[in-house]
Ligand SMILES: *[C@@H]1O[C@H](CO)[C@@H](O)[C@H](O)[C@H]1NC(C)=O
């Protein structure tokens with residue numbers, strides 16, 4: 562009875578349901594269709610957002626590491642071309658390369674001059690300690706250390722040298738330049754190297770170390786080998802310096 566009375570109801574419900582389903586079903590594919598288009602839209606928008614995020618992230622990461630690296634090691638490998646009046650060939654276009662490390666906080670510069678390709682002086686390690694006001698040359702081929710007062714008219718301070726090198730870092734070569742010569746004379750043996758400051762101490766420890774004095778009467782450019790002198794060519798400014806270190810005569 563209940564069943565019977567229920568049946569039509571069920572049928573009615575079924576019919577209703579079927580109707581509803583029929584009503585509901587047609588939109589379903591439409592909905593689904595629209596959904597697939599929509600999801601493609603959402604997907605591509607998501608991709609765009611993701612890609613934009615990725616691009617921004619990589620820009621940030623790149624800049625972060627680039628700047629961090631700049632701040633961490635102020636290391637430069639740089640070179641310069643210069644006219645050399647001492648050379649046999651004319652005109653003599655010489656090339657000098659060196660590694661420069663600039664320590665802005667500690668206020669000193671460290672320069673390594675490798676073995677020159679065309680016989681332009683000795684390889685050397687050089688420290689310009691602006692805190693102590695001292696320059697030290699380690700002549701690598703003689704394995705001797707020479708110390709003299711820092712000449713601030715020749716050597717750019719760390720910040721200025723850093724700016725100069727930053728401006729040419731892309732090209733790595735400084736503009737064509739000239740060479741000046743300075744002559745030093747050995748004055749005395751240095752026993753207390755710790756008094757030279759820790760940077761020069763580390764450079765010169767275990768090496769014969771001498772004090773230098775600038776030779777005042779230096780007018781003409783002297784040919785190499787003319788005296789018992791060694792020469793180191795380097796630059797810490799817009800020009801090249803040949804430092805001649807001569808024994809006591
Ligand atoms: C520094 O170098 C310049 C150029 O060679 C020279 O004229 C000057 O006398 C030097 N100054 C000192 C204190 O050695």
Ligand SMILES: *[C@@H]1O[C@H](CO)[C@@H](O)[C@H](O)[C@H]1NC(C)=O
Pocket residue numbers: 789790791806807808
């Ligand atoms: C000068 O010559 C002597 C030997 O002849 C050598 O021991 C010394 O290192 C030389 N000095 C320089 C500055 O080259």
